[in-house]
Amino acid sequence: MxxxxxxxxxxxxxxLSALGEFGLIxxxxxxxxxxxxxxxxxxGDDAAVIDAGDKVILLSTxxxxxxxxxxxxxxxxxxxGYKSTVVNISDIAAMNGIPKQLTVxxxxxxxxxxxxxxxxxxxxxxxxxxxxxxxxxxxxxSSNKGxxxxxxxxxxxxxxxxxxxxxxxxxxxxxxxxxxxxAYLGLLLLEREKAVFHANPDMQPELDGxxxxxxRQLKPEARTDIRDMLARLDIRPTSMIDISDGLASETxxxxxxxxxxxRLFEEKIPINPQTRELAMDFKIIPxxxxxxxxxxxxxxxxxxxxxxxxxKDAGDISIIGHMTDAxxxxxxxxxxxxxxxxxxxxxxxFTA
Amino acid sequence: MxxxxxxxxxxxxxxLSALGEFGLIxxxxxxxxxxxxxxxxxxGDDAAVIDAGDKVILLSTxxxxxxxxxxxxxxxxxxxGYKSTVVNISDIAAMNGIPKQLTVxxxxxxxxxxxxxxxxxxxxxxxxxxxxxxxxxxxxxSSNKGxxxxxxxxxxxxxxxxxxxxxxxxxxxxxxxxxxxxAYLGLLLLEREKAVFHANPDMQPELDGxxxxxxRQLKPEARTDIRDMLARLDIRPTSMIDISDGLASETxxxxxxxxxxxRLFEEKIPINPQTRELAMDFKIIPxxxxxxxxxxxxxxxxxxxxxxxxxKDAGDISIIGHMTDAxxxxxxxxxxxxxxxxxxxxxxxFTA
Numbered sequence: 001m002x003x004x005x006x007x008x009x010x011x012x013x014x015x016l017s018a019l020g021e022f023g024l025i026x027x028x029x030x031x032x033x034x035x036x037x038x039x040x041x042x043x044g045d046d047a048a049v050i051d052a053g054d055k056v057i058l059l060s061t062x063x064x065x066x067x068x069x070x071x072x073x074x075x076x077x078x079x080x081g082y083k084s085t086v087v088n089i090s091d092i093a094a095m096n097g098i099p100k101q102l103t104v105x106x107x108x109x110x111x112x113x114x115x116x117x118x119x120x121x122x123x124x125x126x127x128x129x130x131x132x133x134x135x136x137x138x139x140x141x142s143s144n145k146g147x148x149x150x151x152x153x154x155x156x157x158x159x160x161x162x163x164x165x166x167x168x169x170x171x172x173x174x175x176x177x178x179x180x181x182x183a184y185l186g187l188l189l190l191e192r193e194k195a196v197f198h199a200n201p202d203m204q205p206e207l208d209g210x211x212x213x214x215x216r217q218l219k220p221e222a223r224t225d226i227r228d229m230l231a232r233l234d235i236r237p238t239s240m241i242d243i244s245d246g247l248a249s250e251t252x253x254x255x256x257x258x259x260x261x262x263r264l265f266e267e268k269i270p271i272n273p274q275t276r277e278l279a280m281d282f283k284i285i286p287x288x289x290x291x292x293x294x295x296x297x298x299x300x301x302x303x304x305x306x307x308x309x310x311x312k313d314a315g316d317i318s319i320i321g322h323m324t325d326a327x328x329x330x331x332x333x334x335x336x337x338x339x340x341x342x343x344x345x346x347x348x349x350f351t352a
Numbered sequence: 353m354x355x356x357x358x359x360x361x362x363x364x365x366x367x368l369s370a371l372g373e374f375g376l377i378x379x380x381x382x383x384x385x386x387x388x389x390x391x392x393x394x395x396g397d398d399a400a401v402i403d404a405g406d407k408v409i410l411l412s413t414x415x416x417x418x419x420x421x422x423x424x425x426x427x428x429x430x431x432x433g434y435k436s437t438v439v440n441i442s443d444i445a446a447m448n449g450i451p452k453q454l455t456v457x458x459x460x461x462x463x464x465x466x467x468x469x470x471x472x473x474x475x476x477x478x479x480x481x482x483x484x485x486x487x488x489x490x491x492x493x494s495s496n497k498g499x500x501x502x503x504x505x506x507x508x509x510x511x512x513x514x515x516x517x518x519x520x521x522x523x524x525x526x527x528x529x530x531x532x533x534x535a536y537l538g539l540l541l542l543e544r545e546k547a548v549f550h551a552n553p554d555m556q557p558e559l560d561g562x563x564x565x566x567x568r569q570l571k572p573e574a575r576t577d578i579r580d581m582l583a584r585l586d587i588r589p590t591s592m593i594d595i596s597d598g599l600a601s602e603t604x605x606x607x608x609x610x611x612x613x614x615r616l617f618e619e620k621i622p623i624n625p626q627t628r629e630l631a632m633d634f635k636i637i638p639x640x641x642x643x644x645x646x647x648x649x650x651x652x653x654x655x656x657x658x659x660x661x662x663x664k665d666a667g668d669i670s671i672i673g674h675m676t677d678a679x680x681x682x683x684x685x686x687x688x689x690x691x692x693x694x695x696x697x698x699x700x701x702f703t704a
Contacts, residue, residue: 013465013468014467016460016462027466029487029490032477033481033486035486036452038453039486041488042486042489043487043489043490048489050488050506052409057409059455061455061457061504063459063493063500065496065500068493069493100390101391101402101411103411103413105502107420107500110367110369113366113368114368114376115365117380132388133387134386134394135381135394136391136393136395137394137400138395138413141415141417142368142417142420145496145498146495148415148502150413150491152455152504154402154411
């Protein structure tokens, strides 16, 4: 077998990119033994679910890595702290739970001044205040290079309130909150201005008028309000997930774990009008930004058809398709009425 | 103000090393608002404590960073996975709780093959099996450089079983499990052999006969057995902490949070005879290895004097001193009967 040079993986070994982020987690945690009857759900949903008597504890964790998840050139540390917190809160919202406690671990270069970490923590505190979450622990360390933020969150819910990814059935309606794709366009704007700045540091960034898209990227919010809205409407979704990796990827997660197929309708996907225009300026089909862009942190959920009347005028919720029998495949019907296979081209930390 | 060169922090800003690891955490989390009555204890002990009806949930997190906490040259990935898990389990043991669920987040260079992560996870699984802990979640990401492991653990205990750092009173006896300093000597051995190897790659490492010290460093165990032993002896410690940073640093934590002083007796500190000899070979006073070396993951706790008879023949537990009134200071009485101030020279991730 020919030797490869030192920067490559020898050919008998498997590169991480061969599995992708989700495949890797599945691979690493396959066949794990669970010892405790309290562990209701381990790996495989937005949060683990742990029995705690008359309620359950929800547990989720997210890792944010400089150069992979964020670019320090255009990410203010306060926003980064806020976003690190919110993406975890969103995972609890996706289980229909209430976020409660949080730990934050940070590794930074020792060249980082305390004042920079203060900014980061001010953002974390702002999110904790906004969403009423208690920062209860963490760890700090130096790193040789780059900033790493690991956040773990605890939430709670009554046992029968928890909504898993796996409960959808054929004919259930697929619903999504808010609008999609803006966070991705915000990213493209920031990347464009970074490139302009590198070419000519005297140029002023042109982000004016795009506050919405840039805000969605740098300072997203979690849809903790949806839990109350659904309770008020007397609707119990059959499955739910938050949109961190893009509508296509998340829909496929629901289908896979529920054992269903799906029909999404391109023209039903909610996209902000300005985002739509901006996408065209970037030569991107707007629905592709929604399907594959990610980081919108809206909630995607399915409901029984009988709940249609309850939800149709709820506002801020779009019905974008329905589940099907698995044999009918996972597809999107395009605006010109063609049926195409739904594929995930979401963010992947190992091919970036 | 003179400009500093780019590698330094401008003088108006504060380097992280000025605060140290514990000072930094205190600084970053000072004055945090806790919103939930369930949050019994936030930052400041081995784990956060959260009310869950008839029991409490314990929550702790640890971050391990390549080049700071471990050296890939002599740390097998399986051992690293095992140790990352055990150090978290130890935090739950230090609260007198039972470890239950765990999440593991890992950032690695995309040049890492899947097989290397498999090794790491095999170690994590071994520890989960050994200590009956459920791996219930995690996250993976690429990193630009180096391996980062963030582990978060949940444990449980009855509310009145939890032992905090803050409950010690003057005259309480200071006890420690097992023996101390061996993990540090193991580290010194590994560092010496690494230096020898760098000087001459044909030299064979000389670690034979020092399995105990090397094992304590690379594959430590958590004292989850002590909870049962104390229950059997009918002893409820007044305070407890695990020894990750060295006996001196941990004793000072107990004193600070309990508002006491202390007298440690150097000659009472339990040190393995071979470790003692090895320390002398390295020109290190053996007690210094115990006081400042760290990573032994033994438990340090205080008990009421009335429990002396119950514990004196328990085995594997040494009484090494007693708490005093805070005004009497925090001191160690040396083997030649001198009283010296106890100072923490434990591990500090920001000055390494």
